[in-house]
Amino acid sequence: MGDRLGSTSNSLSLNPVDTCNAYYSLSQDGNTTLTSPSNVIAAAAAPTTASSTTSSTLCMLIDGRPIQQRCKLLNDGLMQICRVPHARNIIEKIRFSRFLRRWEDHHLSLEHTEILSNTNEGYMDRPILYTSIEDMCPWSKTKMIDSKYRFCIRIVTNECIYFLQVGTLYLRDQWFYSLQWKRNKLKFERILRSANRPEILLKEMTHMIDFAMTIPIEDVEIHQFPLEIISEILQQQQCNLPRFVHENVIVSLAPLLEKNYPSPEICDFFSRHCRDSPRSQIVIEMFTPVVQRILKHNTDFGKYPRMRVFVQEYLHALNSQNDGLHVVQEFIKRIHGPTMICPFPRVLSNFVSVCLAAIYNFFEDRKNFRFEDKDSCRAYEEETESQLICYTTMLQTMSTFDDWRPQLGLLLQSIPFPDEALTHDHFIEIFKNVVKNLVDDPRCEVHQTVLGIREGKEGWLEMFCLGSVACDDDGEMFSLILSKLISCCCRKKRFLLSINKLLPALMLLALRENQSSLEALCAMLDLDAVENRDNKLQLISTLQSTPIGLKLYAKVCDRQIALRELQQKGGPKKLTLPSRSTDNDLAKLLSSGSFGNLECLSLAFTNVTSACAEQLIKLPALRYLNLWSTQFGDAGLELISEHLNRLQVLNLCETQKMWNTCLKRLPFIVFSRRSLTTNNNSIIDNVIKRLSINYKKELDQLQINENINPIERIQYLKTILQTMKLREKITQDIDETKKLSNENNHDDISQMAMDELVRLRTNLNSIDNEILDRILPEAPADNDDAELEVTAGVGGQEAMLFAKELFQMYTNYANFRKWSVEIVEYDKTDIGGLRQGKAFINGLDVFKSLKYECGVHRVQRVPQTEKSGRIHTSTVTVAVLPQPKDIKIELPAKDLLAEPIRSRGPGGQHVNKSESGCRLTHLPTGIVLERQDERFFNLNKNLAIKAMKNKLYQMQYDEQQERLFQTRKQQTGSGNRNEKIRTYNIPQNRITDERLSENVHNVNEFLDGTHRLHTIIEQLKQQDRLQRLIELTNKSSN
Helix, strand or coil, rough: CCCCCCCCCEEEEEEECCCCHCCEEECCCCCCECCCHHHHHHHHHHCCCCCCCCCCCCCCECCCCEECEEEEEEEEEEEEEEEEECCCCCHHHHCCHHHCCCEEHHHEECCEEEECCCCCCCHCCCCEEHEEEEEEEEECHHHHCCCCEEEEEEECCCCCCHHHHHCCHHHHHHHHHHHHHHHHHHHHHHHHHCCCCCHHHHHHHHHHHHHHHHCEEEEEEHHHHHHHHHHHHHHHHCCCHHHHHHHHHHHCHEEEHHCCCHHHHHHHHHHHHHCCCCCCCCCCHHHHHHHHHHHCCCCCCCCCHHHHHHHHHHHHHHHHCCHHHHHHHHHHHHHHHCCCCCCCCCCCHHHHHHHHHHHHHHHHHHHHHHCHHHHHHHHHHHHHHHHHHHHHHHHHHHHCCCHHHHHHHHHHHCCCCHHHHHHHHHHHHHHHHHHHHHHHHHHHHHHHHHHHCCCCCCCHHHHHHCCCCCCCCCCHHHHHHHHHHHHCCCCCCCHHHHHHCCCHHHHHHCCCHHHHHHHHHHHHCCCCCCCCCCHHHHHHHHHHCHHHHHHHHHHHHHHHHHHHHCCCCHHHHHHHHCCCHHHHHHHHCCCCCCCCCCEEEEEECCCCCCHHHHHHCCCCCCCCCEEECCCCHHHHHHHHHHHHHCCEEEECCCCCCCCHHCCCCCCCEEEECCCCEEEHHHHHHHHHHHHHHHHHHHHHHHHHHHCCHHHHHHHHHHHHHHHHHHHHHHHHHHHHHHHHHCCCCCHHHHHHHHHHHHHEEEEHHHHHHHHHEEEEHCCCCCCEEEEEEEEECCCCCCHHHHHCCCCHHHHHHHHHCCCEEEEEEEECCCCCCCCCEEEEEECHHHHHHHHHHHHHEEECCCCCCCCCCEEEEEEEEEEEECCCCCCCCCCCCHEEEEEECCCCCCHHHHHHHHCEEEEEEECCCCEEEEEECCCCHHHHHHHHHHHHHHHHHHHHHHHHHHHHHHHHHHHCCCCCCHHEEEECCCCCCCEEEECCCCCEECHHHHCCCCCCHHHHHHHHHHHHHHHHHHHHHHHCCC
């Protein structure tokens, strides 16, 4: 090739001197210069050698340090091409010189085996095979004819030489390295698939990985192709490779797996090496980074089971080292990190998944394994027992981290172990430490995970109960769990009723003077949590049979006597505590007499807390409880909901947020809370005060010259300010009434003050609504009728089934609001679902109310089409559009310009010589139409006017449809789950509106489309009005 074109001739103007071997040098002052490699070496004071095939990429020198620029992989693009035959003598060199060449534009595609052009003509009449390329390098063309500097790639084949030309240095490098990758990819693929000798296979595999790691291209294919081809080779020749090849392959693959997951075949290969050579140094050095990446970033071992098996084998290999359990524990601690909170949230779930799968496989293998004799059975048990101890010890180590303990408790709450594990001595001995760590945690959400995952489901408390399968310590672990629960958060009637089935074990432990069992039995007597009389008598006998139990039972009797005295018939029916009373004051009051007739208790404006619930549950006849403006919280509400079954009215105005799950246990309760909370009231107060100041300033300016300024605006401001003045007076009356109620301890006066407060607050709400109606402008389409569209989104058939339920809910709501409904589209599926439904809804405030329902509605439930009981998440999009109005086209004479024109075309002399045609121009839009169908001008003008009306109608109709399309797209988005506005969680019977951040329970009643849906819509209206009020205030201030 030395005597071929361009190697020695100066006339061809193509020299292997390229700026790609130069560097952009960034100096300290920010100037960028292009320097040669020799200057770079001298500047950096670091001797390097550059190769024409490896250093042909653009580099940046920042403070003397070269940083190689990386390119994106190209598969096709436009290039200029020139093809030159090989020159044999000086005459041919002159003929093929640069002055005689011409360049062609081609769109090239880099295929798997060749370079193709879309046109297949000219220089690219035939493809360039990668196998026919003998040499390929970047070239530059000097400035002899072209005024612009161009960059070329020279491709030498056995037939001719191709020059590929682009306009920028970066694009030239991008094409050059893409060609290099495609060419070498085919070469490695052919060699590896045909190689039979292990040493050749290993050598080429190493070269391929080195090439993939060093080529300056950034693309997924660069790393995925070596993994795929190596996986294929390992699958085909897994039995033919010797051990030294195994280790060398693992070492070669290590840099490739730093940012990529191993394929299933590579996972099998790694697992086999862990089983065959568990004490190999390769396991520690090479596999540890790979396993760490899998544990930190994997999301689902269900999709990648071989990856989980590889992690299991790796952990088993660590356990095979000297002091293996300690090595495994140190590995877990290193993964967690030195901080209090692990920065990788997926690590724990992946660890637990690996441990649970390994423990399950351990017992399944034992069940299915057949032994020839006892010696082989004993050897197999000794060999596999260490695996069980390893994975169980891992769970114990994980339970020592505070941040992992809540999630670990939830993952183990359902007892995800086979029955054989619960009777295995070594497993139970270690796993008891896991349960002990959960129980010792002071957080209630952690130690409550030892209970059943749901009502009627057994938990670890039942598993360790005396006589159960996991109990091997005469109830010590059971006593520890029970003691923690009773002393912390489970001394409640609901929990005590649930452990009635454990009563025989509790009484047996009480006979052995177990303190936690004695306390549990006494709590059951205190809260009347024993199911039948016989069990209660037996329980009392058990307590009386031991000295400690007898003392505790005596205290129970004293408390019961005091309770009977409190609940005796008599005393007042109504009772109001003075303001600023405390829990101690309430306890002293209730201990001073009988309150069996007390039906109405008012604790409004006092300082009582949830601690007073212990006293309130002793009142059997209590029906009305007023906790307005107290510090009563969730803990007290939960206790009330369990015991006060006769309670009918509960006033929780201006208290902390209450959980509806507690209120559901009160079947006849009326939950009283004002529509405007304290926070919203304070916001409205501040906003109206600011508006009042701004309006006063504006009115003063307008009244300076009342004759010039608009009378309507002045009258409007006077009316608004008069209403605001009335509101200010009501606010002052409320403050004075509160002060009077706080300062006076007389019951009658306090009750009168409270009734007056209710009346004043009602008046204040009506005044606020009147002010908001006056000052807030209505939205453009609020008075229009609505077009409702319900469309199934993500989730397939389940989404269509829920779309049907939502469409029915809105139909019911329209009937509830006395609106008329006209269904215009109902695309029903085979199983009864709904692909899309449309309806016109007419009535008062239709669009004003339904516009808050547009968006993505997400549902979580077990669908009818699901057989394995898994919860699916689906979406339905709801769009609420104003109904399109009738389009009326009016053409006033002043908007039209009619001009006579001479008709054209066939039709005789009259048509061609008389000006009977009409050119009609619509002046506002500039539309021009011509008509020449009739013989007279006036007839053609009438035809043109009709055509103009049709044209304008079509234009307005297209604009209307485009506006509706944009509105629909803005409302529904892409329909993905993350765009939800409301979530319907069917298993938990909960609805969460993301805009209100509140939960609503009883999903079935909500989907009926009656008062619950109406309540949510009204709250959204109120929130929207408040936000618009704040924006109006800011605008007024500006």
